[in-house]
Amino acid sequence: MKAPAFNYARASSVQEAIDLLSHYGDRAKVLSGGQSLMPALNLRLLAPEWLIDIGPIVDLRRISVESGLLTIGASTRHADLHRSPDIAAHAPLLKDAVAHVAHPAIRNRGTIGGSLAHADPASELPACMVALDATIVVLGPDGERRIPAVDFFVGIYETQLLPGELLVAIEVPKRAAGVRHFFSEHVRRSGDYAMAGLAAEAEIDGDAFVRLRLGFFAVGERPILATAARHLIGRPVTEAVLAQACAALDDELAPQDDHQATAGMRRYLARQLLVECIVSLLGRSDLRTKVVA
Amino acid sequence: MTPGMQTAGLSPLDRPNSYIGKAVPRPNLERLLEGRGQYVSDITLPRMVHAVFVRSPHAHARIVGIDVTEAKTMSGVIAVVTGAELAKVITPWVGVLSHLKGLKSAPQHAIAVDRACWQGEAVAAVLATSRALAEDAAEHVVVEYEPLPVVTNVRTALDPATPIIHAELGDNLAFERKIDAGAVDDAFKRSDKIVDVEFIFGRHTGVTLEPRSIVADWAPGDRRMTVYLGNQAPHMVQNIVAKHLDLEEAQVRVLCKDVGGSFGVKVHIYADEMATCALSKLLRRPVKFVADRVESFNTDIHARDHICRGRIGVSHDGTINVFEIDDLTGVGPYSMYPRTSAVEANQVIILIGGPYTTPNYRGRTRVVFQNKNVMSQYRGVGHPIACSITEGLVDLAAQAIGMDPVEIRRRNMVRDDAYPCDSPTGLKFEALSHHASLDKLVAMMRYDDLRAEQVKLRKQGIYRGIGIASFIEVTNPGAAFYGVGGARISSQDGVAVRLDAAGTVICQTSVTEQGQGSESMTAQIVASAIGVSMEKVRVILGDTDNTPYGGGTWASRGTGIAGEAALQAAKVLRGNILATAAAILQGKPDDFDIVDGMIVDAHGQQRIELNELTRIAYFRPDTLPPGFQPELMATRHYVPRQYPFAFTNGVQASWLEVDVITGKVKLLKHWVVEDCGTIINPQLVDEQIRGGVVQGLGAALFEHCIYDETGQLTNANMADYLVPMATEMPDIEVGHQISPTLESELGAKGAGEAGAAGAAACVSNAVNDALSPFGVTITEIPLTPRLILTALGRI
Ligand SMILES: Cc1cc2nc3c(=O)[nH]c(=O)nc-3n(C[C@H](O)[C@H](O)[C@H](O)COP(=O)(O)OP(=O)(O)OC[C@H]3O[C@@H](n4cnc5c(N)ncnc54)[C@H](O)[C@@H]3O)c2cc1C
Numbered sequence A: 001m002k003a004p005a006f007n008y009a010r011a012s013s014v015q016e017a018i019d020l021l022s023h024y025g026d027r028a029k030v031l032s033g034g035q036s037l038m039p040a041l042n043l044r045l046l047a048p049e050w051l052i053d054i055g056p057i058v059d060l061r062r063i064s065v066e067s068g069l070l071t072i073g074a075s076t077r078h079a080d081l082h083r084s085p086d087i088a089a090h091a092p093l094l095k096d097a098v099a100h101v102a103h104p105a106i107r108n109r110g111t112i113g114g115s116l117a118h119a120d121p122a123s124e125l126p127a128c129m130v131a132l133d134a135t136i137v138v139l140g141p142d143g144e145r146r147i148p149a150v151d152f153f154v155g156i157y158e159t160q161l162l163p164g165e166l167l168v169a170i171e172v173p174k175r176a177a178g179v180r181h182f183f184s185e186h187v188r189r190s191g192d193y194a195m196a197g198l199a200a201e202a203e204i205d206g207d208a209f210v211r212l213r214l215g216f217f218a219v220g221e222r223p224i225l226a227t228a229a230r231h232l233i234g235r236p237v238t239e240a241v242l243a244q245a246c247a248a249l250d251d252e253l254a255p256q257d258d259h260q261a262t263a264g265m266r267r268y269l270a271r272q273l274l275v276e277c278i279v280s281l282l283g284r285s286d287l288r289t290k291v292v293a
Numbered sequence B: 001m002t003p004g005m006q007t008a009g010l011s012p013l014d015r016p017n018s019y020i021g022k023a024v025p026r027p028n029l030e031r032l033l034e035g036r037g038q039y040v041s042d043i044t045l046p047r048m049v050h051a052v053f054v055r056s057p058h059a060h061a062r063i064v065g066i067d068v069t070e071a072k073t074m075s076g077v078i079a080v081v082t083g084a085e086l087a088k089v090i091t092p093w094v095g096v097l098s099h100l101k102g103l104k105s106a107p108q109h110a111i112a113v114d115r116a117c118w119q120g121e122a123v124a125a126v127l128a129t130s131r132a133l134a135e136d137a138a139e140h141v142v143v144e145y146e147p148l149p150v151v152t153n154v155r156t157a158l159d160p161a162t163p164i165i166h167a168e169l170g171d172n173l174a175f176e177r178k179i180d181a182g183a184v185d186d187a188f189k190r191s192d193k194i195v196d197v198e199f200i201f202g203r204h205t206g207v208t209l210e211p212r213s214i215v216a217d218w219a220p221g222d223r224r225m226t227v228y229l230g231n232q233a234p235h236m237v238q239n240i241v242a243k244h245l246d247l248e249e250a251q252v253r254v255l256c257k258d259v260g261g262s263f264g265v266k267v268h269i270y271a272d273e274m275a276t277c278a279l280s281k282l283l284r285r286p287v288k289f290v291a292d293r294v295e296s297f298n299t300d301i302h303a304r305d306h307i308c309r310g311r312i313g314v315s316h317d318g319t320i321n322v323f324e325i326d327d328l329t330g331v332g333p334y335s336m337y338p339r340t341s342a343v344e345a346n347q348v349i350i351l352i353g354g355p356y357t358t359p360n361y362r363g364r365t366r367v368v369f370q371n372k373n374v375m376s377q378y379r380g381v382g383h384p385i386a387c388s389i390t391e392g393l394v395d396l397a398a399q400a401i402g403m404d405p406v407e408i409r410r411r412n413m414v415r416d417d418a419y420p421c422d423s424p425t426g427l428k429f430e431a432l433s434h435h436a437s438l439d440k441l442v443a444m445m446r447y448d449d450l451r452a453e454q455v456k457l458r459k460q461g462i463y464r465g466i467g468i469a470s471f472i473e474v475t476n477p478g479a480a481f482y483g484v485g486g487a488r489i490s491s492q493d494g495v496a497v498r499l500d501a502a503g504t505v506i507c508q509t510s511v512t513e514q515g516q517g518s519e520s521m522t523a524q525i526v527a528s529a530i531g532v533s534m535e536k537v538r539v540i541l542g543d544t545d546n547t548p549y550g551g552g553t554w555a556s557r558g559t560g561i562a563g564e565a566a567l568q569a570a571k572v573l574r575g576n577i578l579a580t581a582a583a584i585l586q587g588k589p590d591d592f593d594i595v596d597g598m599i600v601d602a603h604g605q606q607r608i609e610l611n612e613l614t615r616i617a618y619f620r621p622d623t624l625p626p627g628f629q630p631e632l633m634a635t636r637h638y639v640p641r642q643y644p645f646a647f648t649n650g651v652q653a654s655w656l657e658v659d660v661i662t663g664k665v666k667l668l669k670h671w672v673v674e675d676c677g678t679i680i681n682p683q684l685v686d687e688q689i690r691g692g693v694v695q696g697l698g699a700a701l702f703e704h705c706i707y708d709e710t711g712q713l714t715n716a717n718m719a720d721y722l723v724p725m726a727t728e729m730p731d732i733e734v735g736h737q738i739s740p741t742l743e744s745e746l747g748a749k750g751a752g753e754a755g756a757a758g759a760a761a762c763v764s765n766a767v768n769d770a771l772s773p774f775g776v777t778i779t780e781i782p783l784t785p786r787l788i789l790t791a792l793g794r795i
Helices: A014-027 A037-042 A078-083 A085-090 A092-098 A112-118 A124-131 A227-232 A239-252 A263-282 B003-007 B029-033 B131-138 B184-190 B234-244 B271-283 B293-299 B343-351 B383-401 B405-412 B434-445 B447-459 B518-530 B558-585 B610-619 B682-701 B754-770 B785-791
Strands: A007-010 A028-031 A050-053 A063-066 A069-073 A135-140 A143-148 A153-155 A166-173 A180-186 A196-205 A208-217 B049-055 B061-067 B077-082 B122-128 B142-147 B173-181 B193-205 B213-219 B224-229 B252-255 B287-290 B302-314 B320-330 B360-368 B463-475 B493-499 B505-509 B537-540 B593-595 B598-600 B606-609 B633-638 B646-658 B665-675 B731-736
Touching: A014 A028, A014 A050, A014 A135, A014 A166, A063 A085, A069 A085, A078 A092, A078 A112, A085 A092, A092 A124, A092 A180, A092 A196, A112 A124, A112 A166, A124 A180, A124 A196, A124 A208, A180 A263, A196 A263, A208 A227, A208 A263, A227 A239, A239 A263, A263 B785, B049 B131, B049 B271, B049 B293, B061 B122, B077 B131, B077 B271, B122 B131, B122 B271, B173 B343, B184 B302, B184 B320, B184 B360, B193 B383, B193 B682, B213 B271, B224 B234, B224 B271, B234 B252, B234 B271, B271 B287, B271 B293, B302 B343, B302 B383, B320 B343, B320 B383, B343 B360, B343 B383, B343 B463, B383 B405, B383 B463, B383 B754, B405 B434, B405 B463, B434 B447, B434 B463, B434 B646, B434 B665, B434 B731, B447 B463, B463 B754, B493 B518, B493 B558, B493 B610, B505 B518, B505 B558, B518 B537, B518 B558, B558 B593, B558 B598, B558 B606, B558 B610, B558 B633, B598 B610, B606 B610, B646 B754, B665 B682, B665 B754, B682 B731, B682 B754
Parallel strands: A007 A050, A028 A050, B049 B287, B224 B252, B320 B360, B505 B537, B665 B731
Antiparallel strands: A063 A069, A069 A166, A135 A143, A135 A166, A180 A196, A196 A208, B049 B122, B061 B142, B077 B122, B173 B360, B193 B302, B213 B224, B213 B287, B302 B320, B463 B646, B493 B505, B493 B633, B593 B598, B598 B606, B646 B665
8 A cells, every 4th residue: 555656746836837737737636735636546456657846835824805706716725714713704514524524643744726626515614605606717828717516526536726826715705694514424423524415604684584595515526506406495495395395306316326325315414414504593393304213 | 677578468460669550651652642653564675575355346257367477577576476376376265163053165375266256356456666567567467257157135145036147156155153042932921011123234344544554575595574563462373374285384484563553353373464475475575565545445354244133022011031132244245264263253153132131032143155245344343233132122112111210220230240150052151340330420420411412302303312222342362262273273372571671671471462452462561570660671473483473462461461471471471580689698688679670678678679680590600509590570461261251341422422413413412331350550551442332433433334235335435435524523431340360360351342332322322312203213323314314204
């Protein structure tokens, strides 16, 4: 379990990283926190000729807030997100979610950019990006591309990033007053990748949703912004409405079997998450699933 | 009062400065915490090369050809060796023992010669100057395979239509044993209720933190093979390496320094380890092999993997009339060498019903070959299965007659005053404490309060369960385990103690240390018995050149057997020291005592320090009385002879919650009461219990080697094979009963496997208790959310 030999380059600036990346193209891989890349190398699942280490680029590790927008540098560690007062104030969903990503040792090294670029469909952060309507900022030899999160994730470990491009930042709209969020996932053990998870954000007026963004993960090839939300918006939520939304959700999921859960179980867990989410956001425990002996 | 009188009636262990029964820190703790352990992977020798094995991707395939041309030319490569080439320096083996009647297996090679029989079996070795370069080259060894039909399903392994893995054996049956005691059919007829269920136990493995590792160093000049190995039984390894490499035992030295966890995984010797020794002899240079995690999953012994039908017959008054089992297990393509792969099944069949008076028992167990990794002894060997079946049946019987699970156990467990006695299967019990242990457990867990809480919470839709599991445990095995079956695995242990010139004690013992505290246990006993502080005792272990001959650390035997040898050796040395003191101080040995490293007289007056005594003994013997020769070294060996095993007992309980929406089990609390006789170090015993419990909880909820129907292990990594993690583990409260064995002066029995024996059983029982309102019974582990949701009909 030793990585095959590779060449290693440390980029000290974003420009240098992009130069190196565009020079080596698909023979190179960006090395960020290494928490997904290094295991893949050691298992010899990947054998890039070059690793471009972006660790030294301090500019990429920052969180800033400007008029309505929270900008998170790609090299911001999971642990940074968890500690940041700005994240807690303006994107509390991320703070909640990141506590479910792996374990402290991994959160100390793993980065948000790495997580999004890696695009594991069972990852928490990509689904949050979708729920938060974030924009992924990518730099390449031809300049900047700004990609809405819903479009960024393409498939299993697949994004819109092209060889030679670097994910540099994520922009998240600052959360408006009165906005609520929900995060929950089903895992075998705490810190594991989820069997099914949901990151959601909502605006509520009285007893009805005005806006509801449901970012499901681990139930398809990429994070899913569930259109089933439309059934729940602009009307009082009853058991029947919720059942309708669950049925609609079922139609738009395409989960897979793995060791921990079958596709059917994932669909089931996703429905349970949706119910819990609505119960929690609306404070309606009467809608909770009842299992009677 | 004379010191002789003072100690009269008091064993050396009860002396005022005794360490026995004290939770003193382990002597090796600081060194290990400083990162100064000496594990095999820390060892680097001149001219050492690294071995990487090319392993079969097929579960069963004929090796048509191996092309090593390209690999041989690659950077850093020293050699590429095939099974056929290696077979010239190492002979194959057959993992059978004569007392496991009928056990058969086929010759196994260090590296497969014509045929690979499981996914992961080595088919060639690449030796290079670094592991990474060897891995690079291994990718260029081209092996042509002709896939053969695979046998993976144990249920059909004996069907006539199923291919036979080793044609020369005639069938796929490795071993079968039957027991029929009492009048089983009558007993079922008499029973008011009969429960009949099938239990399924998933395959899992030991997952030691340090993987298996070996450095073999054949020194042609000395004609000696030095083997550094993470292993529990150095003398066993010495014998086997010598035997198959055409050497005398004296030509082989085995060193087992620090070992990062073993749990039985490292009590065996593996084909790739034997290959490493042979490669060293072939290349005449040191060879290192350290298994990586994927190799560990594919080649470290697996365990459990039983399907067992169980029946119990019970009367309305709670009397358990009869147990019956039909057990089936698949152990891979070969019986493991040298301890075989039949011991787990054999333990299952003899241990069923162990805590109970039930005289009627019929059992059958069958062990079949299959094209999966080899199975063999892992912590608890058979106990977790026997306990889960027995205790699962007892709970279901209680449910069938509407009796409380504690009550049915009280009515059927062997009485505490009934000993010595025999079980229906012929097990000999010296002294057990089932009732006292259960009483203590019930008090510790506040059983009645928990039951009340359970009822209350159920009304709120919260489903909690209580599971109880009593067990017996085989410890301190004598020759009955292996020796009588013809294996050169010693059941006795030896300890040598000597007082060196500075008055400190050096102790060489044949037990080994893999983290359980053998070193501490030995030092505590020796220090107490002699009368010195523990800091004055240095323990040497894990070296066939430098310790007495003995078995090592396995089967919960270290303290009970080698601890007794240590006590007896230390007592002889103490007597010899007192004789020397008497000679120096012109008195009688009985007039003196050793207290905290000082010779004291009848009045408790300090006379001379031990280092003064040794100064005279070693440097001024001319001043001693004529004819007196101090003997400041003593050796004693010990093995229990009266009982083949020292049985221990215990009982565990689990309190947990099942989330009926997600299928998740949350462990809330776990209790254990166990009886290992004399306790040397309560902290070490409790740690052993907790560690074993956690491994049992892993088996109950998480750990599973998942094979597909083609014999591919599909989760050979730490992301997909789930080990129990701290967050999921409950508090584990441990209590003790103490029934010492009278066979030894120390009175200690084993404690290493008690935790593993009962943990899974009580989790299963607790889950079924929690789900009882739904009329659901699950008799399969691991109890995954998927299994539970399926049983509840929710997915
Ligand atoms: C035991 C364990 C458990 C884990 N559990 C979870 C979990 O529960 N949930 C979860 O979401 N994750 C989990 N992870 C993964 C972890 O969150 C990683 O940190 C994350 O997936 C990748 O981030 P990284 O910075 O380590 O990226 P790296 O491993 O360095 O890189 C990952 C991939 O992204 C590419 N990349 C990295 N940065 C950029 C960039 N700026 N631009 C373009 N491409 C880039 C790399 O080339 C590589 O292909 C776990 C990891 C481990 C080891």
